Amino acid sequence: MTRLPLAAPIHPIRMLDANATETGGDAAPFGNLPEWDLSDLYTSADAPELKRDLDWLETACRSFAEDFEGKLGTLDAPAFLDCVKRNERISAVAGRIMSFAGLRYYQLSTEGERVKFLSDMQDRITTFTTPLVFFTLEINRLPEDYLDKLFSQDAELARYKPVFDRIRAMKDYQLSDELEKFLHDLGVVGDAWEKLFDETIAGLSFTVMGEELNIEGTLTLLTDHERPKREAAARELARVLAANLRTFARVHNTTAKEKEVIDRWRGMPTAQTARHLSNHVEPEVVEALRNAVVAAYPRLSHRYYELKRKWLGLDKMQVWDRNAPLPTEAPKTVGWDEAKETVLTAYAGFSPRMAEIAQPFFDKGWIDAGVKPGKAPGAFAHPTVTDVHPYVMLNYLGKPRDVMTLAHELGHGVHQVLAAGQGEMLASTPLTLAETASVFGEMLTFRAMLSKAETKEQKKTLLAGKVEDMINTVVRQIAFYDFECKLHEARRGGELTPDDINAIWMSVQGESLGPAFEFMEGYETYWAYIPHFVHSPFYVYAYAFGDGLVNALYAVYEDQPEGFQDKYFEMLKAGGSKHHKALLEPFGLDASDPAFWDKGLSMIEGFIDELEAMED
Structure with missing residues (x-):
């Protein structure tokens, strides 16, 4: 149930029709373009507050499992609410860390230190949160009337019912506790394929009419007033993508196969089922x-x-x-x-x-x-x-x-x-x-x-x-x-x-x-x-x-x-x-x-x- 923001944004990258030459934060003729100030998350990758939160998170996850694993079916409403709020706090701290690491990475996805920092944070948080995997599994083993009774006894707890409804929508597709922990730990491997895609895209270079551009600059030329320039950009985009097509095909083959294996083990009827469930929308809609x-x-x-x-x-x-x-x-x-x-x-x-x-x-x-x-x-x-x-x-x-x-x-x-x-x-x-x-x-x-x-x-x-x-x-x-x-x-x-x-x-x-x-x-x-x-x-x-x-x-x-x-x-x-x-x-x-x-x-x-x- 812990919501862990990954390096990818919650709303994935929206490809633009963007243009021209690469610029910095002071980009004439567009004016003074703003840059992120990430200090509301952490001041730096070695900030003492970051270390403090990582230490807290490791302890909090361990103590959460010690206090609640195997016991969810014995809790009264106040104790269950305390459990939910502790889980929510863990989500907040883990989300802050991963947001900081992910946003730094997207600012400069080709810099080795930022790539390493993001990977290290993903690895550590995945390890820390492995003991929490029991939570959703155990929730789905609770009788419906037990949860309904808890919700009826505490209005603040009842506010969280939509979260539990979404968790329980996955009930039929849940694996054993051991397999769920295994998949949780293995998640960082799938993330590595996403990073390979991002770093490959960010590192591509295109030459259009003698000008060297990144992918944004090339895509924007598809909206240029001059048709020969649009054509040159389109053909250069095709040339560079073709030169890297084996890498992109490997990424798609691997991520699609990984999804197919997980869906098959879970008994998902279609490849789209998991998305519909997470979107809380009916397939027929x-x-x-x-x-x-x-x-x-x-x-x-x-x-x-x-x-x-x-x-x-x-x-x-x-x-x-x-x-x-x-x-x-x-x-x-x-x-x-x-x-x-x-x-x-x-x-x-x-x-x-x-x-x-x-x-x-x-x-x-x-x-x-x-x-x-x-x-x-x-x-x-x-x-x-x-x-x-x-x-x-x-x-x-x-x-x-x-x-x-x-x-x-x-x-x-x-x-x-x-x-x-x-x-x-x-x-x-x-x-x-x-x-x-x-x-x-x-x-x-x-x-x-x-x-x-x-x-x-x-x-x-x-x-x-x-x-x-x-x-x-x-x-x-x-x-x-x-x-x-x-x-x-x-x-x-x-x-x-x-x-x-x-x-x-x-x-x-x-x-x-x-x-x-x-x-x-x-x-x-x-x-x-x-x-x-x-x-x-x-x-x-x-x-x-x-x-x-x-x-x-x-x-x-x-x-x-x-x-x-x-x-x-x-x-x-x-x-x-x-x-x-x-x-x-x-x-x-x-x-x-x-x-x-x-x-x-x-x-x-x-x-x-x-x-x-x-x-x-």
Whole structure:
């Protein structure tokens, strides 16, 4: 039951369309980009407070096992509450240590000392917490009526019932105590494959038109105004990925096989089951989402990209045209201060409280924004622990889409701040709801920018950009989900060659992107750089879930604005303490209704309708 944040953020790295040259914290022309101040966790890797917490953690885990192992079924309500609170305190201290180690690592993932420090902390905390494995196993052996009786006797203890419900959802898939301890200890080996992936990605070098770039710089060129530059970046990305494809294939083969072995021993019916359980979402809800999106491909991505093909004056679009600017869109660099003002103003337009919660991220060193050699690519928000605060990582390079990424990650941050009051065990939100505040933050920022558009072309540019972002969030992520489903199923039949994985990747691309595209040789390798497939298998459907949910929420906000803000903040404050049905009920929404997803998708269709109308 102990929640141990790993090196990977709770919300895995979100790959950006980022750009240009590598910069430090003082990055002209973007302004003075902020860097993390991690001293709210620990002042340094050799801080005496860190040693103190490690010593405390070792003792606390040992004494917890001595006091409670084999005795959970004999405790009265006050003693059981004491047990829960002690476990929660262990989670908080372990989470603080791992957050510090992980955030330092992601700042500079190629530096040997930081890599070693992270590995050492993972090893020590895994060893310390091995005696705690009994806790969830023993909980699942307790009679249901025994737990219900304890909850009925103590209101404070009853608050933790959702945690126990999630634990007991794993009851049918639990192994013996010895095997569970073995898998706990073996976890650091699986983490090593994730680190190999991260370090390989961070160490890649690309040369585009004579300029040496990291992966962020190369990906951002796919959004450049100059088509030859986009093509050169796309082909260089394919060349470098192909040169490293055996490594990426080995990582995927190993992590997928490890998952298959564990799932088989646990009796999981599908490779996706564990994700659905951890998300506290029914498989049929995810299947309804997936089917609704796939059925909508022709109405969404196919229709939009056909429009864009005409705008670009092309017979066929190539992969380097997918996120290209419109011909009428003027090149624009957005400075950091302008990005900050844009997002905070949009947040304040929804509620001053939302902007107030976001402001300290800028003022107190809670954001690391610059692109630097060795820094992990992408963006994330990491909640650390509930008695500190979240941290946001960006790779900011002044693109308009970087502003939306800032809005997205700050949405996570606001959510994490509000949920912190639930405590360590209840603050963490299931992934299906974790993307709600982030996507809502993007929607608020987009709507604020759209309201200021002065010309038809400005409105068209903003609408097209939003549609592309929504397609990337919904269509692309469901295509990614299908890729993972096929990958894990195929791996059950044996080792996959790089060509096998390439073929699986291409099997979902044409279907999702549509007939406007043809695919260059080399595009089949692009699966290799997506971190979610390695760090958090099947995470990606959470993005589509969040977008559909937010579209439905925003429709309620537009129809019934009175009192919406209060209900919205209450939903975020709930963290992981409520099921999605209970959270959405005040808004009159139900994600288990298949028609729910069509409501969300209809907003994207509406934007495309507007764009088509502009052609008349």
